[in-house]
Amino acid sequence: MTQRMKHIAEDIDDTLFTFAEYNQSASEEIGYSNYSYWQSTIQVFFKNKVAVFLLMVIVLLLAFTFIQPLLPNQKLPTKIYNDPVTNMQYRNVAPNSEFWFGTNSIGQDLWSRIWSGTRTSLIIGFMVGLFEVIVGIVIGAMWGYMRKLDRVITEIYNVWNNIPTTIVLILLTYIMRPGIFTLIFAMSITSWLSMTLLVRNLIVILRDREYNLASRCLGTPIRRIITKNLVPYLVSVIMLRMALAIPTAIGLEVFLTYIGLGLPVDIPSLGNLVNEGRLLMMSESLRYQLFFPAIVISLITIAFYVMGNAFADAADPRNHV
Amino acid sequence: MLKYILKRIFRSFITLFAVTTIVFMLMRLMPEEGYFGDSYDKLDEIQREAILEGMGLRDPMHIQLIHFYKGLIKGDLGTSITYRPKVPVTEILAKKIPYSLWLGLSSILIAIIFGLWMGISMAQHKDRLMDGVGTFYIVFIRAVPSAVYYLFLQLYLTSWLKLPILFDVDEKASFFLPLLSMSLVSLAGYAMWMRRYMVDELNKDYIRLAKAKGLRQKEIMFKHVMRNAFVPMAQYLPTSILFAISGSLYIESLYSIPGIGSLLVESIQRQDNPLVQALVLIYAAISIFGLLMGDVLMAFFDPRIKFETQGGGR
Amino acid sequence: MNSDEMIKQDEKHLPDQIKKAMPILTIENLVVKFNLRGRSLSAIREASLSLYKGESLAIVGESGSGKSVFTKSLMGLLDANGWVDSGTIQYKTYDLAQFKKEKDWLKIRGKEIAMVFQDPMTSLNPLKTIGKQVREAVVKHQGLKGREATNAVYDILENVGIDAPRKRYNQYPFEFSGGMRQRVVIAIAVACKPEILICDEPTTALDVTIQAQIMELIGELQSKYGLTVIYITHDLGVVAHVADRVAVMYAGDIVEIGLSEEIFYDPRHPYTSALLASLPQLGIKGEPLYAIKGTPPNLFKKVEGDAFAFRNEKALKIDFVKRPPYFKISETHYAKTWLMDERAPKVDKPKIIELLNERSAK
Numbered sequence: 001m002t003q004r005m006k007h008i009a010e011d012i013d014d015t016l017f018t019f020a021e022y023n024q025s026a027s028e029e030i031g032y033s034n035y036s037y038w039q040s041t042i043q044v045f046f047k048n049k050v051a052v053f054l055l056m057v058i059v060l061l062l063a064f065t066f067i068q069p070l071l072p073n074q075k076l077p078t079k080i081y082n083d084p085v086t087n088m089q090y091r092n093v094a095p096n097s098e099f100w101f102g103t104n105s106i107g108q109d110l111w112s113r114i115w116s117g118t119r120t121s122l123i124i125g126f127m128v129g130l131f132e133v134i135v136g137i138v139i140g141a142m143w144g145y146m147r148k149l150d151r152v153i154t155e156i157y158n159v160w161n162n163i164p165t166t167i168v169l170i171l172l173t174y175i176m177r178p179g180i181f182t183l184i185f186a187m188s189i190t191s192w193l194s195m196t197l198l199v200r201n202l203i204v205i206l207r208d209r210e211y212n213l214a215s216r217c218l219g220t221p222i223r224r225i226i227t228k229n230l231v232p233y234l235v236s237v238i239m240l241r242m243a244l245a246i247p248t249a250i251g252l253e254v255f256l257t258y259i260g261l262g263l264p265v266d267i268p269s270l271g272n273l274v275n276e277g278r279l280l281m282m283s284e285s286l287r288y289q290l291f292f293p294a295i296v297i298s299l300i301t302i303a304f305y306v307m308g309n310a311f312a313d314a315a316d317p318r319n320h321v
Numbered sequence: 322m323l324k325y326i327l328k329r330i331f332r333s334f335i336t337l338f339a340v341t342t343i344v345f346m347l348m349r350l351m352p353e354e355g356y357f358g359d360s361y362d363k364l365d366e367i368q369r370e371a372i373l374e375g376m377g378l379r380d381p382m383h384i385q386l387i388h389f390y391k392g393l394i395k396g397d398l399g400t401s402i403t404y405r406p407k408v409p410v411t412e413i414l415a416k417k418i419p420y421s422l423w424l425g426l427s428s429i430l431i432a433i434i435f436g437l438w439m440g441i442s443m444a445q446h447k448d449r450l451m452d453g454v455g456t457f458y459i460v461f462i463r464a465v466p467s468a469v470y471y472l473f474l475q476l477y478l479t480s481w482l483k484l485p486i487l488f489d490v491d492e493k494a495s496f497f498l499p500l501l502s503m504s505l506v507s508l509a510g511y512a513m514w515m516r517r518y519m520v521d522e523l524n525k526d527y528i529r530l531a532k533a534k535g536l537r538q539k540e541i542m543f544k545h546v547m548r549n550a551f552v553p554m555a556q557y558l559p560t561s562i563l564f565a566i567s568g569s570l571y572i573e574s575l576y577s578i579p580g581i582g583s584l585l586v587e588s589i590q591r592q593d594n595p596l597v598q599a600l601v602l603i604y605a606a607i608s609i610f611g612l613l614m615g616d617v618l619m620a621f622f623d624p625r626i627k628f629e630t631q632g633g634g635r
Numbered sequence: 636m637n638s639d640e641m642i643k644q645d646e647k648h649l650p651d652q653i654k655k656a657m658p659i660l661t662i663e664n665l666v667v668k669f670n671l672r673g674r675s676l677s678a679i680r681e682a683s684l685s686l687y688k689g690e691s692l693a694i695v696g697e698s699g700s701g702k703s704v705f706t707k708s709l710m711g712l713l714d715a716n717g718w719v720d721s722g723t724i725q726y727k728t729y730d731l732a733q734f735k736k737e738k739d740w741l742k743i744r745g746k747e748i749a750m751v752f753q754d755p756m757t758s759l760n761p762l763k764t765i766g767k768q769v770r771e772a773v774v775k776h777q778g779l780k781g782r783e784a785t786n787a788v789y790d791i792l793e794n795v796g797i798d799a800p801r802k803r804y805n806q807y808p809f810e811f812s813g814g815m816r817q818r819v820v821i822a823i824a825v826a827c828k829p830e831i832l833i834c835d836e837p838t839t840a841l842d843v844t845i846q847a848q849i850m851e852l853i854g855e856l857q858s859k860y861g862l863t864v865i866y867i868t869h870d871l872g873v874v875a876h877v878a879d880r881v882a883v884m885y886a887g888d889i890v891e892i893g894l895s896e897e898i899f900y901d902p903r904h905p906y907t908s909a910l911l912a913s914l915p916q917l918g919i920k921g922e923p924l925y926a927i928k929g930t931p932p933n934l935f936k937k938v939e940g941d942a943f944a945f946r947n948e949k950a951l952k953i954d955f956v957k958r959p960p961y962f963k964i965s966e967t968h969y970a971k972t973w974l975m976d977e978r979a980p981k982v983d984k985p986k987i988i989e990l991l992n993e994r995s996a997k
Contacts, residue, residue, distance in 0.1 A: 016953035017978040024928060026945050040672075159339050164608035166567045167344075167601050174589060174597060175350045251466035258468050259570060260590045278472055290472065298465045305464035320672075526757035533710060533752075534772050534823060535745030538737060544771070549762050623762060624807050 037232050040320040044313070051310030054303040061300065065122065068115045075099070075109035077116035077268045082107065092286055101292045104276060110289065113268040114296055120263070121250045121270045121300075124184055129245030131188040132195045133238055139192075140199025145207060157197065165190040169252065173261035180263065187252055195241055202237065206230050236315030243308025247301035254297070270297050325620055333613045340605050345389055346382060348598045356402055356594055398602075399595035404588050410599045414581065421573065421580030425565040428503035432561060436508040437554070440515025445542060447520065455512060462509035471502050471571055488578040499576045503568050507561035514557050518550040555618035562611035566604050659830065659863060660686035660709075665722035665732065667701075667708050667887075676934050678704045680887040680942075681722065683961075686831065686863060691854075693866040693874040693895075695910070696884035699931050702867045705884070706833045708732075710748050711740035745776055745827035751853075753836040755816035759808040765819045766792075766804030772826035787826070794859070795822045796852055814845035818852065825856055832857070833865045838873065850877055871914055875899065880967070883907045886931050886942035893968030900992055903962075903970040905950075906943045908985045917990055941973065949974075949982055 046052055068074060075081065081090045081103065089107030093099055101110035143153045172186035206212060212229055250270055256262040257271030265272060270293055277290030313319055354361050356373065364372070373379055377388055392398070398410040405413055443455040462470075478498055479486050485495040522528065523546060531541045569582030577583070581600060588596035667679035678701050686692055694702050707713050709724060711734055724731035726747065734740055752758045760768060769788045773779055779787050785804075792800035795818040808816055817837060824832055834853060838846035854877060857864050868874060874881055874895070881898040883891040883906065891904040902908045909927045911917070918924045929946035932938055941947075944954035953973050962975030973979055 014978050016956060017951055017973070017976065017980065019980070020944075020950045020952045020955060022948045022950065023945070026929075159336055163340050163343070164563055164566070164605060166563060167604050167608070170585075170589070171344065171347055171601055175347065175352070247464050247466075251468075254466040254468045255567065255571075258574075259586050274468060274472075281472060281476055294469045294473070297469055298461075301464040301466065302460060306460055526752065526754065527760045529712060530750075530752060530758045530820065530823070531760070531771075533712060533744055533750045534827060535741060535775055536771065537741065545760050545763070549760070552762070 035320075037317065037320075040317075041315045044319055045311055045315075048310050048314070051307050054307045054310075057299070058303045058307060061118075061303070062122070065115055065118050068112070075112045077112040078108065078266065080107040081109060092280075092289075094285065095288060102288050104289055105280070110273075110292060113273060114270075114292055117268040117270045117273050117293070118296060118300065120180065120267060121253060122246060124180060124187070124253065125246035125249030127184045128187045128191060128249050129242040131184075132192050132241060132245060135188075135192045136195030136199050136241075137234070137238075140196040141203055143196065144200040144203025157193070160193060161197075169256065170259065170261060173256055178262065178264045180267065183249075183253060183256070183263065187249055191245070191248070198237055198241075199234065202233055203230070206233060232315070232317065236312045239315065240308050240312035243304050243311065246304045250297060250301055326617055329613055329616050329620075333609050337606060337609050340609065341602055342386060344601055344605060345386060345598070348594070348601070349378070349382070349385070351594050351597070352592065354592055398599040401588075401593055401596050403591040403593040404584075404596055410595055413584070413596070414599065414603070417579055417581045417584050420578055421569055421582055424499060424503060424572070424578065424580060425562075425569060428500055428568070429507060429558075429561055429565055431500065431504040432507035432511055435504070436511025437515050439508070439512040441519065441542075441547060443512065443516040444519035444523070444546075452516075455516070459509045459513050462505055463513070467506055467568065468571060470505075471575060474498065474502055475575055486576070488576040495576070499572050499578060502572050502575075503565065506564045506568060510557055510561055510564070511554065514554060515550055518553050519546050522546045522549050552619055552623045555615050555622060558615040558618065559608065559611035562614075563608055566607065657688055658685035659688045659726065660684075661723075661725040662709075663723045663725070665705075665708065665724065666720040667704055667713070668718060668720045669714070670716040671935075674935055677720075677937075678717070678887050678934060679708070680934075680938065682884070682887065682889045684882060684889055684892065686865065688830075688863055689861065690879045691857065691864045691866065691877055692880050692882060693868060693878035694882045694884055694889075695868055695871060695874055697869055697910075697931065700884040701887040702869075702884050703835055704887075706750070706835060706865060706867055709833065710744055710750060711737075712750070745772060745829065747829055748831045748833060749824035749827045749829035751817070751820050751824050751832065751834045751837050754840045755813055755820055756840065758820050759816060761808055764805050764807055765811070766806075769819065769822050769826055772823045776827040791822045791826050792819075794856070795819070795825070796848070797822070813841050814849065817841060817845075817849055821849075821852065821856070825860060825862075828860070830863060831865065832862045833867070835867045836869070837866070839868070839870070846873070853877075871910065872916070883910065886938065887934060888942065888971065890943070890972070891970040893964070893970075897965065897968040900988070901964075901968070902988060903964055903968075903975060904943075904972045905947045905974070907970075908988055909946075911988060911991060912985055917994075919990075941971075951979060 081099075082088065083090055090099070090103045091107050092105055093103040095102040095110075099109050099111065101114060103109055104113070139153075142149055144150070168190050169186050172189065173182055176182040176186070206229065215229060253262055253269060254271040254274055257269070257275050262271045262275075263269045273293035274290065274297070277287075277293055280286040281290045353369070353373070356376065356378070357364070357369065361369070370379070377385060380388070396411060398414075401408050401410055401413060439455055443452045446452050475486065475498060478484060478501075482497075484498055485492055487495065488499060489495045519542075528541060528545065531545055536544075566582075569580060570586055571582075572578065573580045573582035574586050581603065585597070585600045585604075588600065662682065662684045664681040664683055665679050666677060666681055669676045669678055682701075682705060684692075694705065696702050704713065704717070708717075708719055709726075709731060711731075713719075719732045722732055726743070729739075729742070731743065734743075759765065766785075766788055769791060770784055773784050773787045773791070777784075777787060788804060789800040792803060797803050797815060797818055803811075808819070811819065817840075821837075832853075837853065838849050841849065850873060853864065856862065866874065866878060878895050880892065880894055882889050883898065883904065885906050891898065891902065891907045893901075898907060899911065902911060906927075909925075912925045913927060915924060927946055932942050932945065938958075940956050940958055941950070941954040944950045947954065951973050957973075959971045959973045959976075961969045961971055963969055964975065974982055
C-alpha cells in the first residue's frame with residue numbers, strides 16, 4: 001500500500017496543499033430527490049403494464065357503454081322485434097349481422113340489452129360506492145377523531161357487525177319492492193360499515209402518529225394536516241373501495257336476481273340477463289344468451305378489481321421505492 | 322384463556338339476542354301476502370285482518386317479541402304457509418339441515434386444506450410461475466360473480482367428466498361438483514390471505530435474525546413464518562362460513578340438493594314468511610358462531626391475546 | 636496492515652491474540668451499492684479493514700455512514716436492492732464478496748459470523764418461546780439433539796444472565812423486558828459458536844442502566860468463548876470502555892483506524908476530531924456545545940476527493956480534488972487525510988482534544 005500512496009502523492013501540485021475557503025451552505029446540501037407523493041404513485045402505477053392495459057379497457061368500456069345508444073343502428077333494449085316478413089317475433093335468433101348478440105326468447109335485441117344492463121349495473125355500483133365513501137369518511141372521521149364518540153360508536157359497531165350482510169341484504173330486498181333504488185339502498189346499508197371502520201382505523205392510527213402531533217405543535221392549520229398528512233393514506237383506501245364497489249355490486253345483483261330478489265324483469269340488468277341465459281344453457285344453440293352477459297360481466301369485474309388493487313398498491317407509500 | 326373464551330361466548334349470546342330481535346322486528350315489515358299464499362286474493366280485507374290478528378301479527382311489538390321468544394324456547398318456529406302448508410317449520414328444517422351442514426363443513430375443510438397449501442406455495446415461489454397462476458385464479462374468483470362460473474362449471478364439467486347433473490344421496494359421483502363449486506371461493510380467500518400474511522411476516526425483523534442464525538429459507542418458511550400466519554388466518558374463517566352460506570343458496574338450487582339453502586330460495590319465491598324468518602335467523606346464528614370460532618382460534622394460536630384483559634373490538 | 640507487522644504498544648494491556656497479529660478477516664476496497672427509485676447509491680465506497688483474532692473492534696460513525704450496511708455485507712444480509720459491486724472480503728479460504736447463493740452464505744451465517752441486532756423488541760419471533768428460538772441455534776450449530784440440546788440451552792441462558800432458565804425456556808418474548816430480550820438474542824448468537832460476533836448498536840434501544848450490563852456481558856462472553864467482536868455504534872462513550880481498536884466511518888469509507896488510545900488522544904482525521912469534540916462530556920459550562928455543521932454528502936452522486944471536505948473548516952484545496960489514501964501514523968494507526976501528507980501545513984490539535992488529554996491525564 002505504501003507504494004501506491006507514493007504514486008498518488010507524486011502527481012499532485014504542491015499549491016493544492018493550502019487551505020480552502022469554508023462554504024457553509026455547501027456543507028448543508030443534501031441533494032435528496034424531490035419526492036412527490038402523487039408523482040410516485042402515478043409512476044409506480046404505470047409500471048404495472050397489466051393494470052394500465054385494464055385501465056384503458058375500462059375507460060373504453062365506460063365510454064362505449066354510455067355512447068352506445070347514440071350510435072347509429074342501435075336497437076332498443078326493451079323493444080320486441082318482429083320479422084317484417086312473417087310478423088313473428090324474432091325469438092332466439094343466433095348472433096347475425098342485424099342482431100350482433102342475437103335475440104332472447106321474446107325477441108329482444110341482446111346487444112342493446114347487455115349495454116343497457118351494464119349501464120344499470122355501473123350506476124348502481126357507482127352510487128353504492130359513492131354512498132360508502134361519503135358516509136364512510138364522514139362518520140369514520142368523526143368516529144376516529146373524537147374520542148368521546150369512539151366508545152359509543154364502537155359498541156354499536158360490535159353488535160351491528162355481527163349481523164351477516166348477506167342476510168340483511170336478503171331481508172331488505174325481500175321486504176322492499178324490487179327496483180333500482182331498493183338495490184342501491186340495500187347494498188349501501190350493508191357495505192358502508194366496513195368502509196367506515198377502515199377510515200376510522202386509519203384516522204386513529206394517523207391522529208396519534210408523531211408527525212401529526214408535531215404538526216399540531218407547530219401550529220399547522222387542521223386543513224393542511226388533513227390534506228398533507230392524512231389524505232394520501234385515505235386516497236388509496238378510497239380508490240380501492242370505489243373500484244371494488246362495481247364488481248361487488250354486480251356480484252350482489254346477480255346473486256339477488258338468482259334468488260328472485262333482484263331487479264324486475266322489465267329493467268334489463270346483467271343479473272337478469274344471466275338468469276335468463278341460465279334457463280337456456282342446456283341447449284347448445286341457445287347458449288350464446290348466457291355467454292355474452294357472462295363475458296361482459298367477467299371483463300368488467302376483473303378489470304375493475306385488478307385496476308383498483310393496482311392503484312391501491314401504487315398509492316401505498318411503502319411501494320414508492 | 323378459558324376466561325377469554327367464556328367472555329367471548331357470552332358476548333356472542335348477547336349479539337345473537339340483539340340480532341334476533343332486530344331481525345324479528347325487521348321481518349314485521351314483510352309483505353303481508355307472505356302469510357296467505359294462494360288464499361290472499363280470495364279473502365277480503367276483514368278476513369285477512371282477522372287471520373293476521375289470530376297469528377298475533379297485529380299485537381304491539383313487545384308482545385310479539387315475547388311470544389316469539391316463548392315459542393323459540395319451546396322449539397316452535399311457526400308453521401309454513403305456502404311451502405308445506407300447516408307443517409311446523411322445525412320439522413321441515415330438521416330434514417334439510419343435515420345436507421347443508423355436510424356440504425358447508427366439507428367445503429370449508431377442502432377450502433382450508435387446499436387454500437392454505439396454495440397460499441404457502443405462492444409465497445414460497447413469489448413472483449414466479451406458481452405465484453402468477455395462483456394470482457390469476459384468485460383474481461378471477463374474487464372479481465367475477467360466482468353465479469357466472471358456477472353455471473359454466475355445471476355445464477361443462479358434467480359432460481367432460483361424465484358426472485350426474487343433479488345431486489343424489491346414493492350416487493357418490495354426484496357429490497363432487499357441488500363440493501368443488503362450494504370450495505372455490507373460500508379457497509381463493511384462504512390462499513390470498515395466507516400468501517399476504519406470509520409475505521408480510523417475511524419482511525419482519527425476527528426473520529432477519531433467523532437468517533443470521535443460519536437457518537435455510539425453507540426452514541424459516543416452515544418453522545417461523547407459516548405458524549405465525551395461522552393467526553390471522555383464523556380471522557378469515559367467519560368470512561368463509563359466510564361464503565359457504567351464500568354459496569349454498571346457489572349450489573343447492575343448481576344441483577337440487579335438498580338443503581336449507583335451496584329451501585330459502587324457494588320460500589322467498591313462494592313468499593312463505595315464517596319459513597323465511599326462521600331461515601334468516603338460523604343463518605344469522607351460524608354467522609355469529611363463525612365469528613366466535615374465529616376469535617377462539619385466534620386466541621389459541623396467539624399467546625398474546627390470552628393475556629389481554631380487554632376483549633378488544635372486532 | 637499486513638501480517639508481518641508487530642504492534643509496539645506498551646501502554647495498554649492487549650489481548651495476547653493480537654500480538655500474534657493474524658487478521659482473520661480482511662476487507663479490501665469494498666464497494667456496496669443500492670438501487671433506489673431507479674438510481675444507484677454507493678453506500679460503501681472502497682472501505683478497507685482488517686480484523687484480528689480475539690480483539691474488540693468498534694466501528695463508529697453517524698447515522699447514514701454505512702456502518703450497518705458494512706457489517707450486513709459480511710453476512711449476506713443486505714436488502715434485496717443492494718449488492719456488492721467490487722472489492723474483496725477475505726475470510727479463511729472464502730472471499731465473501733463473491734458469495735451469491737444462499738448455499739454459500741450458510742457456511743458463514745451463525746457458524747462463523749453471528750450478529751446481535753439493534754432492536755430486541757422485534758428481533759425475536761413473538762409467537763415462539765424463547766427456549767425454542769435458542770434451541771434452533773443449538774441444534775443447528777452444536778449438533779445436539781433432544782435432552783442434550785435442551786440442557787445446552789439452559790446453560791447458555793444462565794451464561795447470559797437469565798436466571799431460572801428452566802422456567803424462562805417456555806416463556807414468550809413479550810414476557811421479557813428489553814434488556815432480557817437482548818440477552819436472549821445474545822444467547823442465540825453465542826449458541827451458534829461463531830468466530831466473529833457482530834453487535835449492531837446492541838444497547839441503543841435499551842435503558843442507560845441496562846446498557847452497561849449488556850456491554851459487560853458481551854465482554855465476558857468474549858473471553859469465555861474466545862470471540863472476536865465487532866461493535867457498531869454511534870456512541871463514543873460506549874466505545875471508550877470496551878474497544879481495543881476503533882475504526883471511524885464516514886460516508887461509506889473508513890477514514891481513520893487505530894488503537895483506542897490513538898483515536899481518542901491523537902485523532903488525525905478532521906472528522907474524528909470533530910466527532911470527539913461533539914461529546915457532550917467535553918462541554919464547558921457556559922459555552923455552546925460543539926456540533927459538526929452541515930450534513931453527510933449525497934451518495935447518489937460520485938464524491939470527488941475527501942467526503943468530509945465540505946464540512947471541514949480546515950479543508951485543503953486538494954481535499955476537493957483527490958481522494959486521500961491511507962497515511963501511516965504508526966504501525967496500528969492509519970488515517971485517510973491529506974493533512975498527513977508532508978506537504979500539508981501544520982495544524983494544531985483542536986482545543987477540545989487538548990482538553991480531553993488534560994482531563995484524562997488527571
